[in-house]
Amino acid sequence: MTAVDPTVEALLAGIPALAPYARKAVLLRPKAGEPSSDASHIGGPMLWPGDEEWPRCQGPHMVEVREKLSDADRETLQRIDRDWRARRAGKAHDAYDAIRKEAEIRSRIMDGADVLDKVTWERIRQVPVSSVPGVPLIGVLQLLKQDVPVADWPEGRDVLQVLWCPQEHSELPGQAHYWGPAVEVHYRSAASLAAVRDVPVPVDAVASYVPRPCLLDPVEVTELPAQDELPADLFGEAKAWAEQHGIEYHRTLACLEGWKAGGWPSWHLTDQVPIDCACGATTRLFLTVDSGRDPDLNVGRFGELRIFTCPVDASHPLRLNIQ
Template identity: 25%
Template sequence: MLRLVSTEAERARPAVLLNPIEGDPTDADSHIGGPVLWPIDEPWPTCDGAAHDPASGAEPFVGAVQLYRRDFPELPFPDGADLLQVFLCTLHHDLPHAHGPDVRLVWRDSTTVFELIEEEPEPSVQEEAYVPTVNVLEPIRFAERESKVSGGTKIGGWTPWWQSAPIEFECADCGAAQRQTLSLATHEPSGDDVEWVFGREGNLNVFTCAEDVRHSIAVHVD
């Protein structure tokens, strides 16, 4: 029997548009820009400032996105984790492929968090373009084809390349290929933008190691 599989179909990857809309989430919700589930006895992530442009001192990261496994089972959660927390250092950084905020991922087991931090530390100075507004998420699931890559905030799918030609990233820890995991967008398909701006109104893409998501990530701002 002849199997007709178009190249198009073979190149489809599962993707989820986060589809942010204004809302009032808690630390128990998936969201952008709301309060994060952070235990009182764990040090808050800090950027040492070494890559700041212009140079400045250390600053706390800002809780930017958190995604629970129950809402986003498509994410590559490692064993024991049910919550992905994405932090941004909201200053310009001069990184190899990213003139923009720096990114830190935390893969957490939410069931082990009992007492929460009282107040999230705030940076002494921030680039307004990198500070998210507060949004809840109404995800839209779809198969994304290379010929029609969404530029919206999403998990999975293909990388939206704007200014730069496609780059293949390798894990700095183990050499495995890294995969497109999260894209934060300047513009949403819905028109309800988060009001952050990456690159020339483009995207901030986060690549994770296909072998171990806790390995070093790659950040690409395009």
């Protein structure tokens, strides 16, 4: 494993009050390649118990449904668009009643659909559909304990596997305001993994949820939390220190980006969101799955999918969040 960057250690030496907020993390640093089943990797063949079936997800999955508008509704929307352009060109200032009425008409025609395709004049909505016998999960990540020593490994386990269903899911149990793949995490003992499983890819998988196979070059780092998770005066000191050294606090000293095990989450799209376990404990960041780059995933419109786990009992249900 590559040596630790000393920058955060220098900051902690200068501002010792930050020490309780420092967390270890491992940046996974994926590179496209052909990983072997007995190594840490993204999207490669998985070690697997010989007597265990490959898991499937029965959904419900969010499926796109298209509904053709009637000629009358299409003509109504086209007329509304023409009227809107005419009002805009004329810079009308008394159009409130017309706009309100048109909005009511649009709402009636869309009937709760999410999008209107103005090429085919179809309403597009996402509806939940169950799948029998189910969609095979795909292997996203396999980590060996020797490569990620900072994780909280259960006794007797030395292989960690992350699988997910490569379909869209909405409002999974316990996952508020979530849209994305359904995730499973398995801790294994290498001694119990007698078989090698090629990763199945369902024919109807969302392409952006299927990772390109990658090798990993893990590096252990120490990082600090985002501004909202520090006392204001302490953050001010840390920011001033960073500026004096010509670096940015966020993403350089705190909340490092990329595929990452452990560490701190970034709250760059929303305010900090409390993510609690069903038992009441505050969860901790377990894994960050990044979009783009060599694995070529796209989660949350090129965002980060973060997996949080319970610090009291790792068997408690995961919590998922996308930024």
